[in-house]
Amino acid sequence: MKKGVAVNLEDVWIRFGDFVAVREANVNINGGEFFSFLGPSGCGKTTILRAVSGFLEPSQGRVMIGGKDMVGFGPNKRPTALIFQNLALFPLMKVWENITFSLEVKGASKKDRRKRADELLEMIALSDQSEKLPSELSGGQKQRVAIARALCAQPDVLLLDEPLSALDLKLRQHMRTELREIQRRVGITFIYITHDQGEALTMSDSVAVMRAGIIDQVAEGQAIYDDPATAFVASFVGENNVMRGKIASLDGKQALIATNRTGELIARIASSAQGSMKVGDDAMMFVRPEALRIAKDTSEAKNRLSAKVRHEEFEGQSYNVFLDGDAGKELKMSLINVGQQRESAQGQNLTLEYSPDQAVVLPAGELASE
Amino acid sequence: MDIRKIFPDYYRRNGTGLGTFLLIAVFFWVVVLIILPQLSMLDFSFRHHLPPPEMGGPKDTYTIEHYKYLVFGAKGAGSAYNVVDLGVFVRTLVAAIFVTIVDLILCYPLAYYLGQTKGGGFTRVLVLLLIIPYWVNEILRAFAFRIIFGDSGLINEVLLNTGTIAQPIDFIRANIALYAGLSYAYILLMIFPIYNVIESLDRNQIEAARDMGAPWWRIHWRIVIPYAKPGISSGCTMVFMLSAGALAAPQILGGPSSLWFTQIIYQWFNSGGNWPRGAAFAIVLLVTCIIIVLSLMRAFKVKMGDIGK
Ligand SMILES: Nc1ncnc2c1ncn2[C@@H]1O[C@H](COP(=O)(O)OP(=O)(O)OP(=O)(O)O)[C@@H](O)[C@H]1O
Ligand SMILES: [Mg+2]
Numbered sequence: 001m002k003k004g005v006a007v008n009l010e011d012v013w014i015r016f017g018d019f020v021a022v023r024e025a026n027v028n029i030n031g032g033e034f035f036s037f038l039g040p041s042g043c044g045k046t047t048i049l050r051a052v053s054g055f056l057e058p059s060q061g062r063v064m065i066g067g068k069d070m071v072g073f074g075p076n077k078r079p080t081a082l083i084f085q086n087l088a089l090f091p092l093m094k095v096w097e098n099i100t101f102s103l104e105v106k107g108a109s110k111k112d113r114r115k116r117a118d119e120l121l122e123m124i125a126l127s128d129q130s131e132k133l134p135s136e137l138s139g140g141q142k143q144r145v146a147i148a149r150a151l152c153a154q155p156d157v158l159l160l161d162e163p164l165s166a167l168d169l170k171l172r173q174h175m176r177t178e179l180r181e182i183q184r185r186v187g188i189t190f191i192y193i194t195h196d197q198g199e200a201l202t203m204s205d206s207v208a209v210m211r212a213g214i215i216d217q218v219a220e221g222q223a224i225y226d227d228p229a230t231a232f233v234a235s236f237v238g239e240n241n242v243m244r245g246k247i248a249s250l251d252g253k254q255a256l257i258a259t260n261r262t263g264e265l266i267a268r269i270a271s272s273a274q275g276s277m278k279v280g281d282d283a284m285m286f287v288r289p290e291a292l293r294i295a296k297d298t299s300e301a302k303n304r305l306s307a308k309v310r311h312e313e314f315e316g317q318s319y320n321v322f323l324d325g326d327a328g329k330e331l332k333m334s335l336i337n338v339g340q341q342r343e344s345a346q347g348q349n350l351t352l353e354y355s356p357d358q359a360v361v362l363p364a365g366e367l368a369s370e
Numbered sequence: 371m372d373i374r375k376i377f378p379d380y381y382r383r384n385g386t387g388l389g390t391f392l393l394i395a396v397f398f399w400v401v402v403l404i405i406l407p408q409l410s411m412l413d414f415s416f417r418h419h420l421p422p423p424e425m426g427g428p429k430d431t432y433t434i435e436h437y438k439y440l441v442f443g444a445k446g447a448g449s450a451y452n453v454v455d456l457g458v459f460v461r462t463l464v465a466a467i468f469v470t471i472v473d474l475i476l477c478y479p480l481a482y483y484l485g486q487t488k489g490g491g492f493t494r495v496l497v498l499l500l501i502i503p504y505w506v507n508e509i510l511r512a513f514a515f516r517i518i519f520g521d522s523g524l525i526n527e528v529l530l531n532t533g534t535i536a537q538p539i540d541f542i543r544a545n546i547a548l549y550a551g552l553s554y555a556y557i558l559l560m561i562f563p564i565y566n567v568i569e570s571l572d573r574n575q576i577e578a579a580r581d582m583g584a585p586w587w588r589i590h591w592r593i594v595i596p597y598a599k600p601g602i603s604s605g606c607t608m609v610f611m612l613s614a615g616a617l618a619a620p621q622i623l624g625g626p627s628s629l630w631f632t633q634i635i636y637q638w639f640n641s642g643g644n645w646p647r648g649a650a651f652a653i654v655l656l657v658t659c660i661i662i663v664l665s666l667m668r669a670f671k672v673k674m675g676d677i678g679k
Contacts, residue, residue, distance in 0.1 A: 055577060076583040088574035092596045101592075102582040153582050 004032025004189040005066040005079065005156035007052060012061035014047050021047045022213045025061070029191065029206070034183050036192045038200040039210030040236065040368060045193040046085065048210075049159050052191065053082045065157060081155035083163045087146040089134040095145055096121070096130040102153035120148040123182075140171045147182065157189045164199065176203055197237045201225065209233045211366070217272070228360065229272035234286040236368035241292070241331050243285040244364065247277055255361045256302065257285050262326050266302040267359035282364035289320065289334040291358035295351040304353045307331050309346050323350065415650035436650030455634060455651075462631035463658065465545075466614035469552045473609050474602065476553070477560040481601075482594065484561070485568030486576070500558060512551055512622040519547035519623075540625075548623040552613045559612065560605040567601035568594065600676035607663050614659050631655055 007029040014022040021044045029035045037045045050056045051063055054075035063070045070078055081102075090098050096117035097104070103113045121127045124144035134142055143163060150158055160179075164172045180203050183190045194200050200207045201221040208218045209232075217229035228234035235242060245259035255269050255277065267285045269277060277283065295304055307323035316337065323331040333352060381389045416432045424430065440459075443452030484493055503511070518524045519541035526538040541547045571594065579589045595602070620630030635655070638648035667674070 053581060055581075075577070075581045076585075080581075082578070082581050084574045084578060086572065086574055088572060088578040090575060090579075090593060093592075101579065101584070104592075105583045105585075105588060149582075 004030070004187055006031045006064075007035075007157055007189060007191065008062075008064040008067075009048070009052075010062040010064065012048075012051060012058045012063065014044070014051055014056065015059040020213055022051070022058075025215050027208055027215060027218055029189060031066075031189055032187050033205045034180065034190045034192065034203055036194060036200040036204040036207045037210055038194055038197055038207050038237070040195055042212075043210045044213045045195075045210060046161055049082065049161055049191065049193055052157070053080045053159050054078045055082075079156035080159055081150035081153045081157075082159045083146050083150050083161060085161040085163070085165070087142055087163065089142060089146060089149070091134055093133075094130065095126070095132050095134065095137070098134065098145060099148045099152050101149065116152060120152055123151075123185075124148050139167050140175060143167065143175060144178075147179070151182075151186060155188065157191060158183075160190065160192045162193055162195070164194075165196075172199075179203060201237075209237060211236070211368075227271050228286070228362065229270065231284050231286075231362050231365035232368055234270075234284075234360065234362060239289055239332065240286040241289065242367065243287075243329070245283060245285065247279050247281045247283050247361070249279060250277065254356060255283070257283050257361055259285065262305050262329060264302055265305070265359070266356045267361045268357045270360045270362050273362055277361070277363060283361050284364050285359055285361050287354050287359040289332040290318075290336075291354045292331070292333040292352045293335070293354070295353040298351045301353070303356050303359075304351055305331070306349060306351050309348045309350060311346060323352070411649045412653060414646050415653050417646045419644045419646050436647045437654065439647065440651060440654060455631075458629045458634055459631045459655070459658075461628070462614060462655075463662065465549065465552075465630075466610050466659075467662075469549055469556070469613045470606050470610040472549065472553045473557055473560040474606060477557060477564060477605065478598075478602070481561050481564035481598075482568055482590075485565045485571070486573065500561065504558060508555065508618050509622070511555065512619050515547055515551040515554070515623055516542070519550065542623065543625040543627070545625050545628055548620060548625070548628070551619045551623040552616060555616070555619055556609040556612050559608040563601040563605040563608075564598055565601070567598045571597050599670065599672055603667060603670065603672040603676065606666075610663065611659055614655065 007027075009025045009027040012022060012025040013020065025048065037048060039045055047056070051058050052065070054070065054073055054077070057071065065079060075082070090101065093101070096114065099120050100108070100113040100117045103116060108116075117130060118127065121130055124147065126141060126144060126148075129137065129141065134145065137145065146163065164175050164179075167175060176199060179190075179192075192200070192203065201224070204221055206218060207221055207224050209216045209224060211230075211232045217224060217233050219227075219229075224233060224237050228237065231242075234240050243257070243259040243262055243265060245257045245265075248256040248258040248264055250256075250269075253269055253274065254266055256264050256266050258264050265285055267287070298306075305325055307325040307329075310322045310324055313320040313322070314337075318334045318336050321333045321335060323333065325331045331352070383389075384392060415436055416434065418429060418431065418433055418435070420427075420429060440452055440455055442450065443455070484496060487493060506514075516523075520526070521538045521540065523541075525541070526535075529535045530538060539546075541550075575593055575597075576589055579593050584592070615632055616630065617632045617636060620628075620633055624630060624633075631651070632655070635648050635651045638644045638651060642648070
């Protein structure tokens with residue numbers, strides 16, 4: 001088993017003419033880590049990956065792999081292997097030839113290549129498909145061949161550019177587990193790109209959330225979800241109810257925010273914003289659908305909102321309640337299905353509450369557009 | 371495939387009017403313009419060379435004398451074989467293959483560049499520069515080449531003035547002008563089929579190969595060329611067929627001592643007035659070219675269906 005190798009981006013900027021595709025990226029990826037870049041389409045994820053794999057040089061800053069500055073090293077000289085967004089299998093080569101292309105390049109004998117192909121095919125459970133052409137494989141099988149081909153080169157870092165995006169939901173979920181499994185087995189660093197937050201959160205040790213070329217937050221999945229660093233992260237990762245307003249008062253780690261529509265509400269200040277927010281600042285408060293619950297009584301409090309049920313959506317393990325809050329504010333609440341009678345009904349007025357440390361206050365900022 | 375199944379489908383797709391028109395047009399094209407004339411040439415080639423009054427008379431029987439003539443020559447001639455005509459025949463084919471190879475070597479890099487650099491403006495200008503000379507007709511182009519390659523032509527002038535050579539080179543006699551003219555005449559027929567295929571090659575495949583450490587030549591050898599094979603073979607087929615069958619360029623640019631086989635055919639048809647012999651020679655050329663193309667296709671494992679791409 002190989003030891004994973006660290007990848008560091010130091011103040012990396014990438015420009016295409018006047019357009020800045022990546023600005024000031026500082027990311028430290030530990031060896032052997034499963035690291036994800038998460039962001040909406042066009043935010044510069046592929047561009048970063050191309051800079052790591054050597055297909056383009058950053059306009060400024062350094063890409064370090066294993067502590068070594070990679071400037072001037074082309075893609076064939078770096079210890080990385082890239083799995084392309086569209087896989088880019090060689091259509092005219094058989095599966096086993098595809099997988100062992102990197103050995104062919106090194107001049108390995110056909111016998112050695114066959115042997116290695118058999119090992120890898122066994123790993124991806126496709127031993128009986130070695131003589132096929134890529135076009136004769138299913139989507140999931142192609143996927144695995146692409147992974148095997150990349151691993152055959154024995155890279156220190158495997159770069160994956162949304163490799164699951166073309167698969168259907170079931171297969172995607174299956175491949176997630178499989179990828180994670182493979183990563184544990186080979187022990188090398190995986191850098192994974194996705195715009196699917198579910199993928200990023202389930203597979204990764206750490207996630208970097210990107211927005212239009214800027215890395216907003218780098219943290220573990222749970223921290224990204226529970227303690228977002230910016231309004232963008234809060235709205236992009238998972239679902240969130242957002243309330244706009246101004247800081248009314250600050251109290252240690254909590255703040256009261258005078259919302260434009262729902263009165264004063266209390267919430268925890270996100271760790272990234274602690275110490276930097278002042279009374280009167282524009283702020284946003286985020287509370288997740290699953291953090292809302294129906295209050296036992298209708299008395300008013302700083303952690304309560306009143307709203308009217310618009311409609312419900314049953315999702316199996318939970319049901320989603322869509323509500324109209326004060327002044328037309330839309331809210332969403334998720335209630336776990338515990339097999340009891342529903343507590344809400346269409347048109348009913350409800351008092352909702354949340355525990356203040358499950359809601360976060362952040363400086364007002366750009367939100368992810370749906 | 372079941373023909374009855376194709377036709378209702380065909381009519382449903384194209385409508386009765388258009389469908390019928392297309393069928394008639396294709397039928398006319400294939401039968402009247404291709405099959406019938408060729409069949410009558412074939413028929414001609416097996417007949418005696420007779421004066422018009424005797425045509426259809428008792429002497430008008432089938433014969434293979436013209437084919438025999440190509441191989442063995444006239445009776446009572448010095449040698450056992452028709453050395454002159456056969457020599458020209460072989461030389462023509464070899465020269466056509468040579469022209470094809472030259473065009474391939476010139477066009478592949480160009481087509482690759484055009485097909486893979488998605489740099490819009492410059493590429494388009496380049497393509498235009500390639501096409502515009504073809505607005506000039508073939509004769510004019512051939513004579514222009516004669517001028518460039520002549521004793522006091524541009525090339526000799528430059529070489530003489532720079533002191534590279536002391537005596538002008540006779541490009542015409544050495545057939546260099548002919549090969550250059552033919553290569554130039556069919557260069558587009560080589561570039562465009564290759565360009566078309568290479569343009570559809572996913573750039574990521576090239577990058578994937580590069581990522582796995584492949585040097586440029588291996589990328590071409592293992593990825594681009596196999597992918598471009600249909601385009602390469604259709605380009606080569608066209609260039610080979612057309613240069614083996616060229617007439618104007620050899621007439622104008624050929625050296626005094628070198629005949630092209632088509633010129634011999636032309637002489638039989640024209641000044642010789644012997645149509646059956648001309649037809650026989652032309653058919654031998656055609657069949658040989660087809661055999662060469664088919665066997666090369668088999669050698670390089672190209673399927674007939676790929677050529678159309
Ligand atoms: N070669 C290039 N020249 C100019 N602009 C480019 C180039 N490559 C990418 N860009 C721009 O950089 C931005 C980021 O592109 P990138 O491919 O990295 O997005 P992405 O995050 O991978 O998106 P997706 O999820 O859709 O793949 C885009 O706005 C794109 O238009
Ligand atoms: Mg991308």
